[in-house]
Amino acid sequence: AQSVAQPEDQVNVAEGNPLTVKCTYSVSGNPYLFWYVQYPNRGLQFLLKYITGDNLVKGSYGFEAEFNKSQTSFHLKKPSALVSDSALYFCAVRGGNSGYSTLTFGKGTMLLVSP
């Protein structure tokens, strides 16, 4: 069975500082990895995904994520945090090439960016 671990319930960072939100995964076969963000009282919004190729993936709002196959990790990063980045972030994984297979989400990490 596939799974996602987000070891931090909350990440606190000061505005302007770099941020990292951690994610590790377990899946059979090649992984498809995703990051979504949820703002209060809103649905999840797609940020970025890794399919294959370059291990550094760039996404929306200046976010990027680094795929590390040996560590089975897909950490979300941003060079300079904004207060408006404060939200709940979900890592997700789908194993195999079938679009019909389940997308499994981690438990989420709350990012709080202080002014």
Place this chain on the structure above:
Amino acid sequence: DTAVSQTPKYLVTQMGNDKSIKCEQNLGHDTMYWYKQDSKKFLKIMFSYNNKELIINETVPNRFSPKSPDKAHLNLHINSLELGDSAVYFCASTQASNSGANVLTFGAGSRLTVL
């Protein structure tokens, strides 16, 4: 606007009642989902339909019955509501035939409160 629309946004009801949540997408996607987000923000898939056919049915009480009249609509009916059903229910859609890299588009959520 192209989107995934859910109604109602808020639903407050008594234990034992029956209620429905409706979902519609105008994105032309072939696959729709229901996810449940509990009070700890954990997201769990409940059902998935592809072109009106059920393809994922996780361990969900049979009080929950999804119905897909066409590929643009996926409704969720809940019988004999219990306190533990209180959660935010998210509808999502995707073009699953595009491979495992497909991205889910989420609705804004329907917050169900059972008293």
